[in-house]
Amino acid sequence: MNIILFGPPGAGKGTQGDYLVKDFNLFKISTGDLLRKEIDNKTSLGNEIKSIIERGSLVSDNITNRLIENVLSDKKYYNRLIFDGYPRTINQTKKLDEMISKYDQKISCVLSLKVDQEIVTKRILGRQICSKCGLIFNKFFNPPKVVENKCEHDLTTRSDDNVDIIKKRFKTYHQETLPILSYYQKQNLLHEIDGMKEIGIIYKEIGGIIKGLDT
Numbered sequence: 001m002n003i004i005l006f007g008p009p010g011a012g013k014g015t016q017g018d019y020l021v022k023d024f025n026l027f028k029i030s031t032g033d034l035l036r037k038e039i040d041n042k043t044s045l046g047n048e049i050k051s052i053i054e055r056g057s058l059v060s061d062n063i064t065n066r067l068i069e070n071v072l073s074d075k076k077y078y079n080r081l082i083f084d085g086y087p088r089t090i091n092q093t094k095k096l097d098e099m100i101s102k103y104d105q106k107i108s109c110v111l112s113l114k115v116d117q118e119i120v121t122k123r124i125l126g127r128q129i130c131s132k133c134g135l136i137f138n139k140f141f142n143p144p145k146v147v148e149n150k151c152e153h154d155l156t157t158r159s160d161d162n163v164d165i166i167k168k169r170f171k172t173y174h175q176e177t178l179p180i181l182s183y184y185q186k187q188n189l190l191h192e193i194d195g196m197k198e199i200g201i202i203y204k205e206i207g208g209i210i211k212g213l214d215t
């Protein structure tokens with residue numbers, strides 16, 4: 001099964017994706033993480049991406065579609081992907097459908113996390129990410145536990161996690177990304193989830209949906 005995790009910045013896509021990876025033996029592919037890796041490599045493309053991300057805008061469809069095709073075409077991930085933060089535009093949505101059929105796969109469901117802007121702003125401002133194991137924590141809501149996976153966490157923050165950029169990311173989400181939900185609704189793939197609840201409660205609901213899928 002391939003699953004799309006959908007929602008505004010800070011909704012919990014990455015957090016829920018990490019749980020799903022463990023319990024359902026899937027792979028998470030986050031376009032945000034892949035783009036940040038490109039920035040860390042300090043290539044000229046990386047510098048271009050950095051300035052786009054720090055404006056709260058979207059990186060071009062060409063770049064993101066290419067990143068996804070690299071993964072979708074790899075047999076290791078065949079029908080076992082969680083898409084976190086992709087697709088985000090109508091173009092990406094259509095391109096994903098094209099790639100899914102090209103590589104003979106299927107999208108099993110779209111899980112849309114609904115959270116209001118005030119809550120996600122607080123979540124984003126408290127986000128901490130371990131630079132070693134990649135796990136996502138929160139200094140207000142989900143502080144790192146004592147060595148859950150034997151990693152001595154080195155906590156970092158993201159350069160786009162500040163009040164000004166969050167406002168722009170939200171605007172971009174409403175203008176360019178939210179409209180694609182109706183596309184998936186028409187295909188009967190959409191599951192709307194109350195993302196305001198606690199992490200574990202949301203995960204229980206998501207897990208139930210996935211177990212009930214006809215994959």
Ligand code: AP5
Pocket residue numbers: 007008009010011012013014015016030031032033035052053056057058059060061064084085086087088092123124126127128136137138139141142169195196197198199202
């Ligand atoms: P990306 O990295 O995808 O950022 P985003 O969409 O803004 O989403 P976030 O990663 O901020 O939030 P999340 O939903 O993953 O939440 P998380 O689980 O971390 O993209 C960054 C940028 O890259 C974009 O702005 C764009 O420029 C570019 N980009 C990426 N994909 C692209 C694409 N397809 N096309 C073009 N450009 C693209 O949780 C947030 C915090 O809240 C954490 O601290 C977590 O611990 C906490 N938390 C989670 N759930 C809960 C809960 N239920 N209760 C309390 N706290 C919670």
Ligand code: MG
Pocket residue numbers: 013014030032084085
């Ligand atoms: Mg994320």
